[in-house]
Amino acid sequence: MYDTIIVGGGSAGSVMAHRLSARSANKVLLCEAGQDTPPGNEPPEIRDSYSGLAYFDPRFHWTELKVTTQIVSHNNPDESRPPLRKYEQARVLGGGSSINGQMANRGAPTDYEEWEARGAVGWNWKDVLPYFKKVERDLDFDGPFHGKDGRIPVRRIPHQHWTAHSQEAGIPTRPPGRGGAGNDRPARRPSWPRPPAPRGCRRRDRGGPWS
Numbered sequence: 001m002y003d004t005i006i007v008g009g010g011s012a013g014s015v016m017a018h019r020l021s022a023r024s025a026n027k028v029l030l031c032e033a034g035q036d037t038p039p040g041n042e043p044p045e046i047r048d049s050y051s052g053l054a055y056f057d058p059r060f061h062w063t064e065l066k067v068t069t070q071i072v073s074h075n076n077p078d079e080s081r082p083p084l085r086k087y088e089q090a091r092v093l094g095g096g097s098s099i100n101g102q103m104a105n106r107g108a109p110t111d112y113e114e115w116e117a118r119g120a121v122g123w124n125w126k127d128v129l130p131y132f133k134k135v136e137r138d139l140d141f142d143g144p145f146h147g148k149d150g151r152i153p154v155r156r157i158p159h160q161h162w163t164a165h166s167q168e169a170g171i172p173t174r175p176p177g178r179g180g181a182g183n184d185r186p187a188r189r190p191s192w193p194r195p196p197a198p199r200g201c202r203r204r205d206r207g208g209p210w211s
């Protein structure tokens with residue numbers, strides 16, 4: 001008999017399971033359709049900090065998912081439809097966080113202000129910032145926009161480790177402490193979510209799905 005049953009052990013489900021089971025009286029069942037990644041016995045592709053290994057491994061995907069990315073302006077079944085393309089979604093404990101690029105991106109402050117203006121009360125930048133800070137342990141910077149005590153370590157790839165190309169191109173880092181998307185990232189926005197993570201991006205280290 002369980003107090004809570006969580007279907008899907010992805011990013012959200014794993015955190016929910018962790019939080020709920022922190023109280024030992026709670027009985028929590030976490031059901032995940034994909035492969036388990038028990039601590040100490042994680043598949044090497046999942047453990048590897050190069051996200052491309054897990055990302056390109058069909059064992060960790062819902063391989064049949066397809067999606068249309070072009071707008072369809074009608075519901076006529078007889079009209080031709082735009083082509084379907086693969087829809088990458090993880091099927092493994094940890095979900096997307098086990099296969100993704102490990103980039104720690106926040107939205108821009110103006111995104112949240114717009115959400116609240118459209119009716120999402122409590123989602124303005126000032127109100128969401130404490131939660132961004134709470135989740136992260138910033139290994140590089142301190143200050144009003146950076147968390148130091150969260151469970152997810154966040155670091156930047158040091159400038160000397162950037163590719164020769166980006167250094168020669170003189171891509172500058174942004175000053176720390178802006179709080180929005182792209183803290184301390186190269187000014188040029190990386191393509192996302194394709195691995196490998198562009199050099200110079202903030203990365204979060206992959207933790208266990210229950211961490």
Ligand SMILES: Cc1cc2nc3c(=O)[nH]c(=O)nc-3n(C[C@H](O)[C@H](O)[C@H](O)COP(=O)(O)OP(=O)(O)OC[C@H]3O[C@@H](n4cnc5c(N)ncnc54)[C@H](O)[C@@H]3O)c2cc1C
Nearest residue numbers: 008010011012032033091092095096097100101102103193
């Ligand atoms: C390729 C890729 C790269 C990404 N890169 C980044 C990045 O660099 N930085 C970043 O912040 N975000 C990134 N994201 C986005 C991020 O990973 C997702 O937003 C996040 O994982 C979504 O969490 P979720 O809990 O909503 O869903 P998911 O993490 O997808 O979890 C859903 C889980 O439910 C399971 N499930 C589904 N149906 C069932 C069922 N019927 N029974 C049991 N289990 C089921 C799935 O197998 C899956 O494990 C990326 C995503 C992808 C796909």
